[in-house]
Amino acid sequence: MNPQNSSRIALVLKLVVLAGLIAFPAFGSSFYTEMVAKILILGIFAMSLDLLVGFTGLVSLGHAAYFGIAAYTVALLTPKYDPADLWLALPASVLAAAAAAFVIGLFVLRTKGIYFIMVTLAFAQMVYFIFHDTALGGGSDGIYVNFKPDASIAGWVPFDLNEPIQLYYFVVVALVAVFVFLTLVLRSPFGRVLVGIRSNEHRMQSLGYATFHYKLAAFTLAGGLAGVAGFLYAVLFGFVTPEYLSWHQSGNVLMMVILGGMGNLAGAVIGAFAFIGLQEMFSDWTKHWQLLMGGVIVAAVLFMPGGLSALPRRIMKKVNGERENG
Amino acid sequence: MAEMTTADLTVVAGASAAVPGEAMMVADKLTRRFGGLAANQDVCLTLERGKLHALLGPNGAGKSTCINMLSGDLPPSEGRILLGGKDITRLSAAQRSRIGIGRSYQRTNIFPGFTVLENCRLAAQSRNPRPWKIFTDALGLSDTVDRARAAIVEAGLAGREGRIAGTMSHGEQRQLEIAMVLATDARVLLLDEPLAGMGSEESAQMVELLKGLKKNRAILLVEHDMDAVFAVADTITVMVNGVVLESGPPEQIRNSADVQTAYLGEGHV
């Protein structure tokens, strides 16, 4: 299979999946529509992390912090008895997440490797404590988003997020938008530098790139996109708790990226589906489902480098290899 | 850190561009200590436009330390580095690259997963990075791509643009290393053993390449291969135990008794 063909097949596959997503609410009940919406939101979250892990080579173990900050921002911006303005709340949430990522990035990007992993985790934990311990965001029990944001522009209502179906399509649009946005960014001069940093940061420096600034920009961007996911999540469920920021969430989203195969935007979304699917399946089999989940993670690391999205290629390779040998 | 903007420094480097043979880069009494040990002690070097300056010495003489200080990979303990008369001692490696100092590495230091073109394109892009153009296809920025292609041709890799760098032969990877430096439009080249691990045929090609590069550029060449050094160098500096033993034109070095005993006598001939 030549590369051009395979990229065409990939594009067709993506369009088929998109068509499936668009058609889904016609078949699924409101519960499944909401569940798929949740997975798509996690897909956005995973893509934002993939920008760091898969493309820039920055293994962040604190990405849930930015997701959570955006979720809290929309909760706090929503008045008690009225909806917030969508066109205000969405940018504000994303900006809040990006701003936090920028400030934290100034600290954590001074470190590398194992340090970076630990320090991102520690800073996320710090943000967790801010929401858990102080009255800022309703404390440990969490806070409601009492009303879904209002999308009206000067009296005109383009769509209504209180309608589950419309909210679902809003999520689908957001997913596509983030996917296209990241695809464009990654082929831009900026994106090429990020991939270069992942491959060989030292060489990028000696070529004259101020890699710190690029990494900071990527970190901020990823934080902002995680904020898009956090915003949608809070709007979908109407409830925000400090646990959205816990390090287990950071671990889970990292797992989604890996399951799908890092450095692959579509893979991140596949990873979100696979992760939630496994969770549902295992928790059906046994209440000790985390044992199975842990086993899958360990097995994936040991036996499946490249993740799910690399599977077809690996299988093809194996098949072709055997044919050549035979 | 003393901050100079890239624009200022480009002017600095450009100011001396017109005069061939003029000192472009000067190392003034560079000293670097690791713990109590001096890896370099009061090393002085001058790199001139149109000239190739070779740095010789046995293993552990401090050649790598020296080139690392010049490129900004290692801060000196004492001494100054000048470019076009301006003190650049405190600039980072990235800042030095942006004012026209390019270096290659002893151990091949490329982007192995990228194509030859992308390796050089990234290098060329650093001259005009435009990071805010996040919706523009990098491959559509013709100034960058053209510069990369020109560097590939100049380094003798014409026709290899599409190869994945990591899959090429060792010699080709060394050429790519040079091509990347060229793509940055560097006026001062710091080349760390470009011939390391090459066969004789590949070496000969590289020597020809180096001869061609001298024009309009100042080159520092750290190299083990004696024949190659004497074939291309205009000036040779010999280091032993972190200090400069002798510096001068090739004939002077060839005939120096000190060099004979301290270096050539060790069976490296």
Next chain:
Amino acid sequence: MNKQKGRNTLRTMAGIVGLAFGVLVPFGAVQAAEKIKVGLMLPYTGTFAALGTAITNGFKQYVAEQGGNLAGREVEYFVVDDESDPAKATENANKLVKRDQVDVLVGTVHSGVALGMAKVARDNKTLMIIPNAGADDLTGPLCAPNVFRTSFTNWQPGFAMGKVAAERGHKTAVTLTWKYAAGEEAVNGFTGGFEAGGGKVLKQLTLPFPGVEFQALLTEIASLKPEAVYVFFAGGGAVKFVKDYDAAGLKASIPLYSSGFLTDGTLAAMGGSGEGLLTALHYADGLDNAKDKSFRDSYSTTYKMQPDVYAVQGYDAAQLLKAGLDAVKDGKLEQGAMIKAMAAATVDSPRGAFTLSKAHNPVQDIYLRKAEGQENKVVSIAAPKLADPARGCRM
């Protein structure tokens, strides 16, 4: 129960697979008019697993006592393990409400999870009975006609304990809890009761949840020299705190008071350190009433273990539900009528009969208990017919 759960998740998976293949998956529950669908969303794994099991046991025991049905209706259970994870709370509640379309949601232990559940119950107008979670807000600012509670507010035992501490002649007190909502609510209750009785709280100490390094705060308590100390801890933290308090020599000099969770189910792990501790709760060992005795006997026969306060709360949740079903006997499950009947019900609880406040929280006796061996023996009624103030409830 497991079979039912299996079918649910199978449908979940079918839904996801259906998405991938664009296949129409037929579902939509068949509504049997005479049945009542009960969604149990409780922790069956993790720290609170024992509590979730006790609540479930209590609930089912009442149904069994009624001959396996409630007000003549067959009870169909749908079960979700909430894992005490607030991050999954709304989603898990949706499984029961939207997928399984239960008539009533029963849960849960963890307050944060209960808040998420209540959000779903409010949005979908599903009847909800809370068999444990004590967050004041649930029957305060977040109160709703369709949300009931058969347990307590964190404020209630705290207030009763504060009242008793003042009555016992203490003039000053220091409080200590984790920095989280439940602890702060309990401390507010204590402070209210204690200061109403003429005492003064010198300082409200906290430490980050779920930290267990108390030494610095014990030192602080020793230097403040209050006449009494009130704490709110549970589980592992409770055990460690009581042991540390004892080891620091403070138990002998400054009396320690707490809400009952400090010593419920933890006395064995505390060793001797818990002996004699005074706590306040709406249930106790050694209650002298017939209902409690028969409840305990049949519970221990059925489940081969002693019931606890959580089992009682689950038992009462079933009782409260029956009161609602009695109002719609043989007819449609008309929610308005059920709510009216439940709000007016008197629940004949093993803890002693209680009614519900306007905010749908029990108005109940809070007992003063003393730890003796493995038991929290009733000493007296600390606060009779205590109602939560339900601040902020607009109903």
Next chain:
Amino acid sequence: MDFTTFLIQILNAMQYGLLLFLVASGLTLVFGIMGIINLAHGSFYMIGAYLAFALTSMTGNLMLSIALGIPLAFAFGALLEWLLFSHLYKRDHLEQVLLTYGLILIFEELRSLTMGDDVHGVDIPAMFSASIPLSDTLSYPVYRLLISVVCLALAAGLWWLMQRTRLGMMIRAGSHDRDMVQALGIDINMLYRTVFALGVALAALAGMLAAPISSVYPGMGGSVLIISFVIVVIGGIGSVWGALVAALLIGFADTFGKVLVPEFAGLAVYLVMALVLLWRPEGIFRKG
């Protein structure tokens, strides 16, 4: 705060700091020498505590249990290294993160399956159960002081091991250049197995020692893990002295944070970490 209280708080801070050192030292060894990031370190602490509980209920003697538990933990560590970690040295940190994250889930569930979800207590051995009066209201448990002494002894022992023994020489060489050690004819696989097992044993020992005063409960590993990370980051990866200094620093930040700024006590240790990062991104005692 009067002066006596202040002194007692310093004692508290040091005592807590030393306990933290014990937990973090195994982590910093494994980090520094093997370049492995191990999220499951907290689980080893938890396993140690449960081991102490299980063995003590069998033998009735904590000291005997610890004596039995250390070799058990060491063997367990060696087994894990052989089964899993030995495959990870050439992989990147990301995969190490994931593998050890998976292990956390597995250990936590196995704990639940075998030991249940209840809280357990372990009795302080009778000979150490006394308390020393410090002020008219406050006394200090002897066992806590004993833990401090053990931690100090271990710090000294680790220093001695690293600086004065052949094993330490090999470890130090191995942390700088894997190939060189191999060239010297040292069995690097055995060396790494030993170091990893030592790290596991140290974490488990911390859990066993702390069991009587912390009680034994589900999830006890999680909080320990993150605080250990903070300590390693502050101290500098691989530095035993760094870990000691950082642990004491955190002990002080935590103790005085709780007392002086209770509103932000949860943040105190992280603020300390942020400040250290500004000052020295590689930690206070990073070598080279």
